[in-house]
Amino acid sequence: MKKRKQKIMALLLAMVLVFNLSGCAKNKGTSGNASADRDSGSKSVLRIANLPASFKACLTLIADAKGYLTEEGLNYELISLQNSSDALIALEENKIDVNPSGISNILAGIQDGEDLYVIGGSAQAGGVIIAKPKNAEKYSDLANWAKSTFASGRSYTGDFVVRHYLGTIGIDSNKDMKSVDLGDDLSIIQAVQKGQADVGYITANSTLKAVNCGLTLVTNVNDYEDAYPCCRISTNGKAIKEKYNELVLFLKGIIRAYDFILENKDETIKIMMDLTDQDKDYVTEVMYGDYASKYIPDPARQKVLNFAEYLKEADAIGNTDLIEDAINVEIYKKALDAIVEEYPDNENYQTLLSSYETFDLKK
Template sequence: MKKGFRYLKSILVTILAATLLLSGCGKGGEEKASAQGEVLNVAYFPTSFKSSLSTIAYVKGFFEEEGVNVNLVNLQSSADSLVALQEGKIDVNPLGITNTIQAIEDGEGGVVIIGGSAQAGGIIITTPENADKFKDLNNWKGATWATGRSYTGDFVVRHYLSEIGIDSNVDVSSVDLGDNLSIIQSVSKGEADVGYITADGARTALDYGLELITDVDDIEHAYPCCRISSTQNAVDTKGDQLVAYLRAVIRAYDFILANPDETIKIFTDLTSQDEDYVRDVLYGDFASAYVPDPARQKVLNFSQYLLEAQALSSTDGIKEAINVDLYKKALDQILTKYPDNENYKTLLEIYNEFDS
């Protein structure tokens, strides 16, 4: 896994250099002025729902209001944003978890996790006639499973299969198809008995006549998806700016919950998707939750799942690379300013459950 990651990194460095020359600051390459502080370079993915917190914080002007001078750098994927982070081209990456944890283990770039972007958002699908059978993981032995090995929930499902004595590499024939549509089509044609997709494929699965039988969040509540990562160097030299960034995304969390109509409109415009699709992805029954908490314990659990799946060779050093202090400082400052806000109170409960 490390070898493959380093090979990918070498390919992306060249692409990244060209991308950064074309990328500016702010939305569409414009810098948003701020009252104080050094520039904080942040990877920007305006069409990705997984980085909704960072996008809303920018669109609504929360970065500026919190006094952080953010330079948004347009990148293409979590892979090249991770390379940019390790190379010191950006200070904050709001996407990725598996590759982030692998980079922490690899030790290159001093990568650290400082917050969360999304959690959960995975669905198990099958045909109507198989729905009752495959709702129970105990019945998966001997089944053919269409999945995407890059999907976070894939590792979660594999872990819980192992918990009941089913080896996903031996007792289940898993096929890595890599994207929702291919998985949906495979199950629909009867080539696979069961499939794992992400929440943005829910409507398509239904259109193909399939059933959404299990929310993977019901198998493990609040399992982590994309994390907000930075570097130890940025923590040491731009700690105040990172705290201000986290204050802004905490406010974005509140905005998404309190203003669904405006949030849907923002992402409909940014992604050019239809309103019903955006509503399903952001607020549907199977949607990810866009929570800024680092969820240290959940990340440690997930690291163990990666180890079990041989996607990680060791979990040594992972705990030390999850910095919850910056987030807690930001949350305390927000709670001081908005003491009666119920959404912020909920974040404190989440912190106490998963980070303290």
């Protein structure tokens, strides 16, 4: 495990958002007093990684802020961690039960034999191709990327998606073009702005910054592959065995947070402004902008399996043979069915049922 952790930390460090919080600080959650018409509540305390400056974890943040986890009868504890890599290690070491962020490192851990499981989704898509205005039309077509210099972070989820689709048209991103591996969006924006790179990939969090620097938002990476997976919700085998009911209650709260984000834009923005200490324009763009991630709780089993193949193509993992059995959609489906039974006329929950039929059933 030590060797694998070193490899993953080196490969995926750029995907980590650093938070101004001390590691492993504990925030008490609900006492689990639920109303009579809801689940009778959980007996064990579910320990949930808290990444309060991460928009990718906003379903968890909203579920907590709105009291949905409490209403569902969940006893829980938020454990603040520095970043998604710390959350993964804490999950592997059984210091937490739920990690709401990460995907590449989770799949690498699964394939390395760690007792990890994907049980839900936190975010999907949310990547953007940028270039100088004079180059925007050229690089809107992947066929023109050969011999270009591409600035990105090799740990970004969308980076693997872009490289996969370059490969489908015969462009090997490691041989037919030059890659500049940078650690954050700002460095990528500056590289393209200064002409050190022809084209770049950034997350949707930095679209306003790119535009303010005179660059053009060329392509939404979601246009290459619709609803490609970003952060997933993961747990470990011990939690599934010992806290199954708590995981169901947690996902019920997450599903309700999904509906709230869709139906209550202004309040969602206010909550996320308070949690992340960002201004309104920034939060609005990240949560609801044209290039923003979609915050959807569906595990999206088929999409995750596709993405695992992209990791294999990029030599980020050796193979994918352990991953399929580590995607547990049963817990999510139980939570979703319970929510739909309680709110049968809610169109957003009906949409999730359709998504489950499309993306989670075995083909």
